[in-house]
Every structure is written in C-alpha cells, then in structure tokens.
Amino acid sequence: MLIHLKNIYKSYNFKRQKINVLNDVNMMVEKGDRVAIMGKSGSGKTTLLNIIGGLDFPDSGQYWFEEKLISFKSQSEISEFRRKKIGFIPQGFSLIDYKSTYFNIALPLKFRNYSKNDIERRVLSVAHELEINKLLDKSPRQLSVGECQRVAIARAIITSPILILADEPTSSLDKETEMVILKLFDKLQSEGTTIITVTHDFEVASKCRRVLTLVNGVVKNFSINS
Amino acid sequence: MFKLIWETLAQRPFRLLLAIILFSISLTIVNFAIFTKNAFASKQETLISDATYFVDIDFSEGFGELYENPNGEELLKQMYIKLKNNDTFRYYEFYKQFLYILNYSGPSVFKYGYEEGMEAEDVEFGNNGNNILASPIKSVQVSNNCFARFNLELHSGRHFNSNDFDYDDKKQIPVIMGYEYKDHFNIGQELECIYIAKKFQLVIIGFLEKDSYIKAGNSNPLYLDMYIVMPSINCNYKPLNYEEKLFQIRHYANKTGGFLEVGKDLSVSYVKLILDNISSECSLRKYDILGQNVIIFDLFAVSTKQMWNAIVILGSFLLLISSIILIIILIRTVSRNIPAYCGYLLSGAKLITIKICILSEIALIIVLSNIISFLLLFAVYGNVYTYNIFAVLISALNLIITSFITIKILNKSSLSSYMGRQQ
Ligand SMILES: Nc1ncnc2c1ncn2[C@@H]1O[C@H](COP(=O)(O)OP(=O)(O)OP(=O)(O)O)[C@@H](O)[C@H]1O
Ligand SMILES: [Mg+2]
Numbered sequence: 001m002l003i004h005l006k007n008i009y010k011s012y013n014f015k016r017q018k019i020n021v022l023n024d025v026n027m028m029v030e031k032g033d034r035v036a037i038m039g040k041s042g043s044g045k046t047t048l049l050n051i052i053g054g055l056d057f058p059d060s061g062q063y064w065f066e067e068k069l070i071s072f073k074s075q076s077e078i079s080e081f082r083r084k085k086i087g088f089i090p091q092g093f094s095l096i097d098y099k100s101t102y103f104n105i106a107l108p109l110k111f112r113n114y115s116k117n118d119i120e121r122r123v124l125s126v127a128h129e130l131e132i133n134k135l136l137d138k139s140p141r142q143l144s145v146g147e148c149q150r151v152a153i154a155r156a157i158i159t160s161p162i163l164i165l166a167d168e169p170t171s172s173l174d175k176e177t178e179m180v181i182l183k184l185f186d187k188l189q190s191e192g193t194t195i196i197t198v199t200h201d202f203e204v205a206s207k208c209r210r211v212l213t214l215v216n217g218v219v220k221n222f223s224i225n226s
Numbered sequence: 227m228f229k230l231i232w233e234t235l236a237q238r239p240f241r242l243l244l245a246i247i248l249f250s251i252s253l254t255i256v257n258f259a260i261f262t263k264n265a266f267a268s269k270q271e272t273l274i275s276d277a278t279y280f281v282d283i284d285f286s287e288g289f290g291e292l293y294e295n296p297n298g299e300e301l302l303k304q305m306y307i308k309l310k311n312n313d314t315f316r317y318y319e320f321y322k323q324f325l326y327i328l329n330y331s332g333p334s335v336f337k338y339g340y341e342e343g344m345e346a347e348d349v350e351f352g353n354n355g356n357n358i359l360a361s362p363i364k365s366v367q368v369s370n371n372c373f374a375r376f377n378l379e380l381h382s383g384r385h386f387n388s389n390d391f392d393y394d395d396k397k398q399i400p401v402i403m404g405y406e407y408k409d410h411f412n413i414g415q416e417l418e419c420i421y422i423a424k425k426f427q428l429v430i431i432g433f434l435e436k437d438s439y440i441k442a443g444n445s446n447p448l449y450l451d452m453y454i455v456m457p458s459i460n461c462n463y464k465p466l467n468y469e470e471k472l473f474q475i476r477h478y479a480n481k482t483g484g485f486l487e488v489g490k491d492l493s494v495s496y497v498k499l500i501l502d503n504i505s506s507e508c509s510l511r512k513y514d515i516l517g518q519n520v521i522i523f524d525l526f527a528v529s530t531k532q533m534w535n536a537i538v539i540l541g542s543f544l545l546l547i548s549s550i551i552l553i554i555i556l557i558r559t560v561s562r563n564i565p566a567y568c569g570y571l572l573s574g575a576k577l578i579t580i581k582i583c584i585l586s587e588i589a590l591i592i593v594l595s596n597i598i599s600f601l602l603l604f605a606v607y608g609n610v611y612t613y614n615i616f617a618v619l620i621s622a623l624n625l626i627i628t629s630f631i632t633i634k635i636l637n638k639s640s641l642s643s644y645m646g647r648q649q
Contacts, residue, residue, distance in 0.1 A: 012643070046645070050642045050645065055571070055572075055641075055642040055645065056642040056643075075576060075577065075578055076576065079574070079575075079576040079577070082572075082574065083574040088572050090568065090572065090645035091645060092565060092568070092644065092645055093565070094565045094566075094568035094569045094571075094572055094644075094645055095565060095566070095569055096565075096566040096569040096570065097565065097566060098237050098563075098566065099566075104569065107230065107569070107570070107573040107574075108572075108573040108574050110230055110573075111227065111230070111573055111574035111575060112574065155569075155572070155573065156572075167645070
C-alpha cells in the first residue's frame with residue numbers, strides 16, 4: 001500500500017469561524033494506481049491533495065506512506081519526504097516568475113545536487129516531451145496559462161517521483177495539448193508511477209482506475225471505474 | 227540552498243533602492259540633528275582621557291564692532307568664562323604679546339624679533355612732558371594651569387598664586403623671568419611696562435629653570451629662556467573710560483585665543499561645533515581653529531538649540547514615514563513573491579530555509595541603510611559618536627515588524643492554501 005489515510009480531519013479558521021474542510025476522510029491507494037479526485041468547487045480537493053503531498057497538515061488522523069507513519073511535526077522529515085517522493089502540480093502553478101522557465105524546471109534537480117550536464121540533459125528532454133522546449137529562456141510572466149501549466153508539470157516530473165499529485169493539470173489546456181499530457185501520464189503510469197489527479201473533467205477521470213468523489217469534505221464514493 | 231533562493235526581494239530594485247535611500251537619508255538627518263542638538267548642551271560626558279590633543283583657537287573678528295558695542299568687553303569676558311568652564315576640554319591661556327619695558331637696561335637679545343634678525347625698534351612714550359624710551363621685550367602671558375601642564379619649574383623665587391591673576395587696576399603684577407634673565411635682573415626688582423597700550427607695574431618674583439618650554443600640540447616648542455612670563459590677568463572691573471574699554475577688549479581677545487586640550491575621542495570638527503555654539507551664545511561671531519582642517523558649518527553659528535530640536539522632530543517624522551514606506555515595499559514584495567516561494571517549496575526547499583533567506587535579506591537591507599547613513603555622517607564629522615541609539619532602535623523596530631509580518635504571511639497553511647488558488 002502506497003498511501004493510507006485514516007480518519008483525516010481538517011478545518012480552517014476564517015474570520016473566527018471554523019470551517020470543516022475535510023471530515024473523516026479515509027483513503028487507500030496502491031502503488032502504480034491512478035486516482036481521480038472529483039467534487040464541487042470548495043469541496044476540499046486541493047486541501048486533501050496538499051495533505052497527501054505534505055504541504056499541509058491534518059488536524060487529526062493518520063497518514064501512512066509506504067507503510068510508514070508520516071509525522072507532520074518534523075519539518076525536516078516532511079520536506080525530505082516531499083523531496084524524495086512527490087511531484088506536485090499545484091492548481092496555481094507556483095512558478096518563480098522572476099527567473100527563467102529553465103531555472104524553474106531545473107530547480108528540483110539543483111536542490112538535489114545534480115551536475116550541470118545532467119540537469120541540462122533532463123530539462124531538455126522533459127521540455128521536449130511537453131512541447132515547451134522553445135520557451136526555456138523566457139520568464140513565466142511571458143507565458144500563456146497553458147504554457148505555465150506545462151512548465152509546472154515539467155518541474156513536477158523531472159525528478160521522476162514515485163507519486164505525482166496533480167491539481168487540475170489540464171484545466172487550462174486545449175484538447176490537443178490535454179491529450180499530450182494524458183499520454184505522458186499514461187507513460188509514467190506504465191513505468192510504475194502513482195498518479196493522483198484532481199479534476200472536473202470526466203474524460204480525464206475516465207483515464208483513472210479509481211475515482212474519489214468529495215462532497216463537503218466527506219468521501220461519498222471511491223469506486224473503480226467501469 | 228541559500229544561493230538558489232537568495233535575492234527574492236530584489237525583484238523591483240528601483241522601488242526598493244528608493245526606499246533604502248529615503249530611509250538612509252532620514253536616518254542621517256535624525257542622527258545629525260540629535261548629535262548637533264546635544265552638542266548645544268555642551269555637557270559632554272566623555273571625560274578627557276590621557277590621550278589628548280591641543281586645538282589652537284583664535285578670535286578672528288574685527289574689533290570695530292566690539293568697540294562700538296556698549297557691552298563689547300563683557301561679551302569677551304563671558305566667552306572667556308565659558309571656555310574656562312567647559313567640560314569638553316581643558317582651556318589653557320597661552321599667548322605671546324610683547325611688552326614695552328620702560329627705561330630698559332638689559333641686553334638686546336631679549337628684544338622682540340632680535341633672534342629672528344628683525345629687532346623691533348625702541349619707541350618713545352610721552353610721559354608728563356618727558357619722553358621715555360621703551361623697548362619691546364619678548365613676553366608670554368599664561369594661565370596658572372600652564373605651569374603644571376607643561377611642567378614649568380623654577381630656578382629660583384616663587385610660583386604665581388591664584389591671587390596674582392586678579393588685577394584691580396592698581397596692583398603690581400608679579401612676573402617670572404626666563405632663565406637667561408637671571409644674570410641681569412633680580413628677584414624683587416620692579417619694572418614699568420606697557421602691555422597693549424596700558425601701563426603696568428611689574429615685580430620680578432622668580433626665574434624659570436633652564437630650557438623651560440611650552441609645547442602645545444604640533445606647534446614647535448616655545449623655549450622661555452628669553453621670555454618674560456606674565457600672568458594672563460583677569461580684569462574684574464568695568465572699564466571706566468573708553469581707553470580702558472579698548473584695552474580690555476584687546477586683552478580678552480588675547481585671553482580667549484588660547485589652547486583647548488581635547489580628548490582624542492573627539493574630532494576637531496566636533497570641537498569646532500562646540501566652539502561655535504559657545505561663541506554664538508556670547509553673540510560673538512567667529513573663532514577660528516588654527517592649523518587644522520575643519521569642515522566649517524557656518525550653519526551652526528546662526529542656528530539655535532530650538533531649531534535643532536525642531537529638526538529632530540521633523541527628521542523623526544521623516545524617519546517614521548520612510549520606515550513605513552520601507553516596510554510596505556518589503557511586505558508587498560514578499561506577498562507578491564508567494565507563488566515563487568511556493569515554487570521553491572515544491573522544488574524541495576525547506577520552509578525554514580526560505581524564511582531565513584527572506585529575513586536575512588530584510589536584515590541586510592536595513593543594516594545596509596544604517597551603514598550608508600553611518601558613512602555619510604562619518605564623512606561629515608569624522609566622528610563615530612555621531613551615531614545615535616535612537617536610529618538603531620528604529621531600525622531594529624523596522625526589522626522586527628517586517629520580520630513578524632513576513633513570518634505571518636509565510637505560515638505554512640497560508641502558503642499551502644495559496645497553492646489552491648489560480649495564479
Ligand atoms: N487557508 C484557508 N483559510 C480559510 N479557508 C480556507 C483556506 N484554505 C482553504 N479554505 C477553504 O476550504 C474549502 C476547501 O478548499 P479547497 O481549496 O480544498 O477546495 P477545492 O475543492 O480545491 O476547490 P476548487 O475546485 O475551487 O479548487 C474552501 O471553502 C476554502 O474556502
Ligand atoms: Mg482546488
């Protein structure tokens with residue numbers, strides 16, 4: 001079992017009011033699986049994804065990753081977990097807009113102390129795959145939304161993580177480019193990568209083996225695609 | 227890791243630079259104004275240490291205005307008292323004013339200018355119809371503290387006592403002669419002299435040890451063997467006629483043109499500032515510092531403590547505004563950069579590393595502003611005491627406020643909730 005979430009609760013305080021975002025979420029994902037998370041806007045999809053990716057912490061509940069309990073208390077443990085296991089494609093892309101696209105894609109490798117040649121080779125190959133190899137010298141400010149999305153995807157997959165968390169990765173793409181991404185995910189999955197995607201798009205969801213539906217922070221359905 | 231993240235705040239360099247410059251300038255103004263204001267109080271707490279130097283000062287105004295001023299001599303007397311009682315320096319009266327000795331019988335070597343080969347001429351003074359021949363003889367006038375400070379020892383006779391410095395228009399004035407005089411004059415011998423156009427009765431009370439000299443600062447030592455040492459007298463009476471008034475003005479101009487002994491921790495410019503303050507308090511325009519490079523701010527001569535108080539308040543206000551501008555620009559830059567920080571986080575940076583990086587950038591910016599201000603002040607004053615704790619406190623406060631807000635913005639859940647939003 002790659003991921004095991006048990007009794008996860010999460011709430012935010014907003015203007016002195018407590019908003020329950022996740023209510024007793026339970027979820028298991030096997031290695032190599034492909035899962036879609038669906039639900040209305042505000043249902044807690046991003047929050048769940050952030051917790052799985054170690055970017056946020058639950059108020060209560062347990063999270064095992066590869067049978068190991070994740071301790072959200074230890075900053076260094078959690079950041080090592082993120083660095084070693086996770087490729088994250090955030091909904092807002094989170095690109096460093098005052099650096100080049102190349103820098104953005106290469107940064108995870110730089111943090112992992114790859115050599116300059118290795119970095120260049122990898123960045124070029126990933127960029128080629130995502131058809132953004134002409135944009136490497138530009139700054140993210142000069143890119144279209146769809147291009148930014150692909151840069152964020154490139155940054156997430158460049159370290160070949162075992163788990164890819166994608167928050168609506170194709171929301172800003174045209175059908176043609178969406179197909180490129182889905183093919184890429186197919187390929188990654190065939191190589192053993194686990195992929196969890198938040199999506200509103202049934203076509204994207206249909207590519208997944210399982211679909212988890214959130215309604216107001218409660219798991220309504222976690223079924224195998226027919 | 228740091229190297230990759232560093233520079234997150236330099237994204238809008240123009241604005242940031244402007245904020246830094248504004249902040250530095252207002253720091254400088256506040257420091258400068260506080261320092262200057264405090265200098266007016268002229269109660270410098272720094273004690274004069276063993277490491278001192280001498281500042282030679284000179285009254286450099288024309289006498290004309292003082293002659294016409296009904297209080298002319300009073301102003302100089304006030305100035306003298308203030309010099310003597312100032313806590314920042316020790317004051318030594320020590321100036322050369324030759325004497326015309328009437329019916330001089332000694333050798334020519336003692337005559338003014340003789341050694342330099344430019345012996346001054348004898349002159350005739352009218353004295354009740356009879357003309358008396360008077361010879362210009364070398365003489366120095368000193369205050370009593372010179373004896374101890376310059377280790378002046380006697381060969382014979384007695385030292386001056388404090389009484390000898392008070393003059394009441396009738397008294398004989400005791401004098402101590404240089405060593406070379408001892409073969410030509412005797413203790414107890416009386417002389418008549420003219421000092422600045424006024425006649426005095428002198429009486430010899432002693433002779434200096436051989437090779438006695440006074441050396442103040444970088445000036446050449448003045449050997450006193452051929453000099454008459456006369457007390458720098460205090461005229462504790464109001465001049466009764468115009469002639470006496472002129473005498474007192476010229477005499478007190480001499481008396482206020484002595485030497486200041488100053489602790490090495492105080493710069494000449496600072497001394498100049500204090501001197502200007504004192505003299506403007508006495509409504510005297512100008513005292514010069516001789517032989518030293520001083521940046522002269524004529525501004526001080528006409529300014530008052532109240533004025534500098536106002537500048538302190540204005541400067542503080544400017545500092546407040548520039549602090550707010552700096553904080554706002556820094557915070558806005560941080561907020562604007564949140565997606566970038568998320569990018570670093572997702573790429574594998576630790577949150578704590580990002581925070582440290584941003585905070586150290588903020589600290590660097592504020593420290594840099596202080597250094598700029600410090601250097602500006604140092605360039606102007608050449609003095610490290612100019613820097614005020616108030617400015618440091620304000621800077622520290624800015625640092626704390628900015629850091630606090632930054633940390634709040636970067637809190638983990640607000641960063642992660644950001645990632646759920648569209649860019
Ligand atoms: N930091 C926060 N403070 C307060 N409320 C928050 C915070 N982050 C999220 N929320 C709230 O939690 C709820 C769930 O947010 P989340 O981003 O998980 O929704 P979502 O399912 O991803 O929605 P969308 O489809 O629009 O992306 C929302 O109501 C949101 O307003
Ligand atoms: Mg979302």
